Amino acid sequence: MAWKWRDVPRLLASSNRKDAVVRAWNARAWLPLYRLAGLYRRTWGGGRMVVTVVGSTGKTTTAYILQKMLGTQDGGRVNLNYGLHLVRKLVSPRRRDKPLVLEVGISRVGQMGRYAWMLRPDIAVVTTVGSDHHPSLGGQEGIFREKSMMVRALRPGGLAVLNGDDPKVRAMADLTSAKVVFYGLGPQNQVRAKDISLDWPSGSGFTLVAPGIRQRMALPLFGEHLIMCALACCAVALHLGLGLDEIASALRGLAPLPGRMHPVWLDDGVCLLEDHNKGTAETFQAALDFLAKVPAKRKVVVLGALETPMGGGHRIAKEFGGQTGGFADLLLVMGSDSKGMASAAKKAGMAEENIINCGRSVHQAAQELSSRLQPGDLVLIKGRRDMQLRRITLMLLGKPVSCSVKQCEWTSLICDKCGMLAGPTANSDQDRRI
Secondary structure (H helix, E strand, O other): OOOOHHHHHHHHHOOOHHHHHHHHHHHHHHHHHHHHHHHHHHOHHHHOOEEEEEOOOOHHHHHHHHHHHHOOOOOOOOOOOOHHHHHHHHHOOOOOOOOEEEEOOOOOOOHHHHHHHHHOOOEEEEOOOOOOOHHHHOHHHHHHHHHHHHHHOOOOOOEEEEEOOOHHHHHHHHHOOOEEEEEEOOOOOOEEEEEEEEEOOOEEEEEEEEOOEEEEEEEOOOOHHHHHHHHHHHHHHHHOOOOHHHHHHHHHOOOOOOOOOEEEEOOOOOEEEEEOOOOOHHHHHHHHHHHHHOOOOOEEEEEOOOOOOOOOHHHHHHHHHHHHHOOOOEEEEOOOOHHHHHHHHHHOOOOHHHEEEOOOOHHHHHHHHHHHOOOOOEEEEEOOHHHOOHHHHHHHOOOOOOOOOOOOOOOOOOHHHOOOOOOOOOOHHHOOOO
């Protein structure tokens, strides 16, 4: 958020003033302080192991699993992954006997270079090079350059843990003299998963394969993309000498993160599978792939807008509509591409009466679901974070929701704790077309 001192009165008057002020102060104060934090890392703070997680998708889940495995907590949300949040975590005296696990996120060119210089990680995990923030980062080549800076910044004797199934991430091995471990599903990886099973609704299972290791693991998370996150963490844990029993216990003790393939059960056995924290094409594909495989009485899908995909957003949205029409029993479409998604679903064979265009209204979506859901239904709610589709779940749970914002500026907040949820609707400046 770009701001000037004269903006302070407006920030303080906003509906979510604390969040506005924190974000504004973060942007303003970060630059002069990151150099001091970098000097701290090179002096008094040099003795603590730092593990960074970067990538277009999967960062938050990977960092969360790593914290559980390594027994470390930073005292705050995992995905406070930029600016002063990273400075605070780096210099904090909390749990200095444990490795510091940091998710690092960027949205503009030049940010990762500063973070990498400041943090000088001992271990760098790279998940994917995808489409997130591609307009501001210069496409996939720009994303590759930015993400690879963390690998280049590894300290002597460091470790790069790279997704060997992603060609661009795999290419980062040539940019460092540090030890490299590849993880993934393919046979070219040192740490990989075999015999993947879907154990709905308890989670997933896979056999962890590494040099001299073959161990069955239970993971209470859903989707192959989240198994990839677990594999990255297993690679780090094995490098640090954790035993298989410790790793298996940590994986069994996990719980789905809010908004990331997160199941919410209603009283009649209906399961709402929330996956609206990120709306890139990669996450849409992963969620639909999972839903197509899972056994369920009926499959219902709420498809919202995508985050600026590469290669033509309207075309990609239609592709997802067509995929959904091929296996779902009921489809609700929302956002600017709703007509295209509905048309593609119909062409794929879905009956027109089972396709509902809710425009940009979460209230209409909740009403349609409330009247059409049947006991035992599995409902995927997938969309872009600023659509705040969490409101649909809250209404189906019987919570009062009066907020009708179409595109929310406060994406760092969760609807459950927002003062606007059951209060006055937001101003018209927020009601931009999705």
